[in-house]
Amino acid sequence: MATGTIRYWAAAKEAAGVPEEAAAADTLADLLAGIGRNAALERVLRRSSFLVDGAPAGTRDPAAITLPEGFVVEVLPPFAGG
Template identity: 40%
Template sequence: MESVTVRYFAGARAAAGRTSDAVPAGLDRDGFVTELTRRHGDGLGRVLAVASFLVDGTVWHDRHAPLPAGATVDVLPPFAGG
């Protein structure tokens, strides 16, 4: 099975309980969120609902674009600043 690497940052890392994961290639954004929520629970699901996603360093704008094999997805929750 070809896969995609997922890297969690800040609140996403805390909610997932890990720094990284792997998911199957070919998922669209809804499938990606569903798979990670299934694995790690509703706490991560709430973070994913407001997070930004970078695929190989580029913002994942097209919700229907499938993840290519070997890609890296960075999960970036909103950051608080002060």
């Protein structure tokens, strides 16, 4: 199991209650299943996009995205602005 960091932005940060945290998971799907600890964060996660080590996860199946040791996953909820 890889260990790394999750960084929350905007509404995700507010819902998580922290700007970042350590995590351990094999895939992005495992990681997401483990961090949905409250209803507000679960709602934000469903609408968010994700960067894994700077690369967009896009529409790929989160179960097919393997997390390397030392990963950084950025949780990017939709936000307004230009």
